[in-house]
Amino acid sequence: MKFFAINGSPRKACNTAKLLDESLKGIKSILTKAEVKRIDLYDIPFNGCKSCFACKKINGHHYGKCVYNDEFKPILNEIVKADGIILGSPVYFSDVTGNMRCFLERFQFPFFAYSDVEEVEHKRMPIACIYTMNCSEELSGQIGYNKTFDNYEYGLEMVFTKPEHLYVYETYQFDDYSKYVCDAFDEKERRYIRDTQFPKDLESAFKLGQKIANRSIND
Template sequence: MKFYLINGSNRKKFNTAKLLDSAAEGITDELERRKITAKVEIIDLYTLDYKGCKSCLHCKKIDGKYYGTCPIKDDLLTLLPKLWNSDGIILASPIYFGNVSGQMRCFLERLIFPKFVYGSDTLATPKPTAFIYNMNVTRQMSEEMYTESIYNTIERFIEYTFTKPYSLKVYDTYQFKDYSLYEHKFDEKAKKKQLEEQFPKDLEEAYSIGVQIVRDAVNNRH
């Protein structure tokens, strides 16, 4: 079996990365409990060279050489088929300007569009998926400022293609290593409290999602 976790943040030791590490631990522990040997790989999107979909439409051309796949020759050329053939995918991204990061959006276009058939079934093999978002704002600010439709739209396309993703939203995350060095208007004490009291619970939720992804993959529950 193969499980992939996709990091849509450049910061490899910050929130998105930590949440994904925890989800990966959940996957690994559940695999171990079930004595299953599998590959679990974290992919850092910012280390890869690629662009979003170019709308060449080769993936939709009837009887075409690239039907259902993507012909663009960049770092996603060999990675995408691995994900399409995997047993589970967990995506994670920071929220930038009320949406997932640009890098993640470009990646989603390339991951989903080749397998997305207009008005018909998906060309992808169903598999358990999850999306973990993390953001600076509090839950209340998020609900006031952003519409749920941003998450719902992304998740609906993932559902059309693979399966309905488990969804975890992590709020009020710690943005700076040292708040005194940067210009900001946050209450550092409140941020620290959130980091120490809430973030460990968020990590536990990410861990549980990892466990669940393995259970679903093993039980074909998707």
């Protein structure tokens, strides 16, 4: 069995990546022989959907497939065959990152039939979404981040399956807060959260991975 964690952060050793790695460990704890891989989207030169509609053309050679021939295509071809997927993105300006958005367009659109009767045959693997952010849970609720994320998850549910999710708040953003203009945040408080809450978030990510592994067997 094969599982992918899709890292939508440009940083390969920070909050989102750590949580994704932990979720993959969770998968391995259940399915010891499973192949797990993290894909760092910012390592791949790629764009979102180009609206060519080759994936929707009647009797088209590429019906239900993304025809866009770039470095991402072989990677996408592997991902759509996976037994489970964990997406992770930092929140950038109240949304997922640009590269995660590009990924979602390419991942979903070929399978999304503009039809009430036609369906595109494809794998409906279990999916989980991890979101990391500077905001507190309270502020995130006031701004309404969950509405944005619910919309993404609704799209994923229509095409694949209803995603599990994990929100991780008040992440530690800089290696050294003293080097940056960031008086809006109290470094001591952030460090406390990093040392007390983040380990719990990692545990939740591990359990999320276990859930995806179990769903891949039982659903």
